[in-house]
C-alpha cells in the first residue's frame with residue numbers, strides 16, 4: 001500500500017532539483033494526467049453503481065485539474081515566452097492514482113490515494129508560492145493550494161457519506 005509519507009519523500013526528491021520553470025513544466029502535464037485519471041474514476045464509479053455525488057465529485061475534480069493545467073500553462077507562456085515541454089520524470093499523483101485504479105473495487109483505497117495526492121498537490125503549490133519572484137503568480141499558486149485543499153475535503157466528505165473512514169496521518173499537518 002502506498003503511504004503518504006513515501007509519496008511525499010519521492011515528491012520532495014523530485015522537486016528539490018527543480019526551479020520554478022522545471023516545477024511548472026512538470027506540473028502542467030501532471031494536472032492533465034490527473035484530470036484523465038479522475039475522468040476514468042468517474043466512469044468506473046458509474047459502472048460500479050456508486051453514489052451520484054461521488055461520480056459528480058470525480059467529474060468536478062477532473063474539470064478543475066484541467067483548468068489548473070491551463071492556468072499553469074498561461075503562467076508558463078507569459079513568463080518564458082514559449083510552450084512548456086514535457087519533462088521526463090514520473091507524475092507521482094497520476095501514477096499512484098492509476099495504480100489504485102487497477103483495483104477499482106477497493107473504493108476506500110482509491111479514495112485514500114486520491115486524498116493523499118490532493119495533499120501532495122497542495123504542497124506543490126505552496127512550494128511554488130514560496131520560491132516564485134512573481135507576485136501575481138504567487139497569488140495564483142496560493143489560490144491553487146487552497147483549491148487542492150478543498151479537493152481533499154470534498155473527497156473526505158464523499159468518503160464520510162459512504163461510511164468510509166479514511167485515516168491520513170499527515171492530513172492534520174497539512175492544514176494551515
Ligand SMILES: [Fe+2]
Pocket residue numbers: 031064065068121148
Ligand atoms: Fe489541481
Ligand SMILES: [Fe+2]
Pocket residue numbers: 061065118121147148151
Ligand atoms: Fe486537485
